[in-house]
Amino acid sequence: MSICTQSTHKLPLFDRYGGLSALRHVIMLFYDRVLDSDVVGDFFEDVDMARLIDHQTKFFTMILGGPARFADERLAAAHAHLNVTHAQFDEIIMLLRDTLETANFTPADRETTVAAIEARRAIIVTGDGPCSRMTSAHS
């Protein structure tokens, strides 16, 4: 007669890809890509680096199932003044896919991660630009 103490749940991506080390890799790759992007790079140009990295660390840790909570309210507050458009959000998604591929995430895990961010599109996008999913004009 014993009490089961072993969890049978699948490990979160954060742990499966190596925890802090993988997180660092993803954040640094992503940071480089967004700065190089002519679509979204300007958003990151004069942002305080430590603050940006702090947000990204917490956000990615949460998205990958690590030990962080990043409330949607905080995400909304961080992006409210930026007027991010759907096209810019699409660019971020594309850069993230590319980043995760470089970081050797499997296609399924890439899509899981991207889906978690896609789920927050309505919180981040506040600009008037067209949504690529809804209009054929955007490519």
Next chain:
Amino acid sequence: MFSHDFSTQLIKTIGVGIGLVDTATGKMVSFNETFGIWFAEAAPERPVLECLDMLDADDIESIRAGRMVELKTKVKRRTLIIELRGHLADHMGHELLVLEGQNISRLRETEAMIDSYATMVDRRTRDLEREKTQVEKLLLNLMPQSVYEEYRTFGSVTPRLFEPVSVLMLDFVGFTQMAAAADPTVTVSELNDIFTAFDRISEMHGCERIKTVGDCYMAVTGLPHPTTDHMLSAARCAAKMLRYLEHRNHTHQHKWSARIGIASGSVVGSVVGVQKYIYDVFGPAVNCAARLQALSNPMEITVCTTARAELEEEFELKNARAENLRGFGEMRVACLSERAPAIRAA
């Protein structure tokens, strides 16, 4: 040895930024490709303070003196953090200041990330500690401390025989009717108050509450730590519970009336279940206490007379009789009532 061309090529393309400054004129003499990328204004024969406009004369003096200077420069959209140090060299009679820059942006970004992560982990650790305390409190409500310690250490609980112990079984008279007649939420709320008071009384008498099932309250003395006066403790506990109810009934609209049975014997204590588990005790003493409780009149405590010697000093055993208990056969039983303090003293 490497050839001169190779060394030149290496210096040109290496990740370290290298620039030469004529100390006499304060002008740049030369610099490698990395230096040129970092400092777009750099050009030969241009004053170093114009090439690196974020520096002033004091900074150059510091570098000359061998100290390190940290500066920021922007390459496209990225702000780089460069650690600049220098040393003096002589070239054909000219004193040159060799500037050597290291891009430490990545290092700073990593430090910021680790700081952020450490804060996060600290917060999570504090949250987990709080949750752990809550869980511990809950588990301690489900099982005795020593059983919990065993579970925490080994991840399992071994069934254990406790002998002898006394089991106290209490049940309310007409609870079902009361719950049906009055507002059930009020009834349950009152039941909660009463059980909370019983828990305090049990604790005072070294009595371990095992469980409540509906309006039934079960507690055991002599578990998990054996005691010689387990029967007396259970009797004191039961008497105080009835006294509490009497007192409460004077001041409350709903009158609560209980029956109590106390039996001594052996029980086996263990955790039952895996996902939804509970600490429970099993054994003849449990069944016997239930039968004795059923024999009691309202606000009465029934015990076996075998415990007479232990109880007589403090309690009177009234209505001693033989009863046929299901599963136990004929048994001598009696009702317990507290002696008045004056009689006790005599």
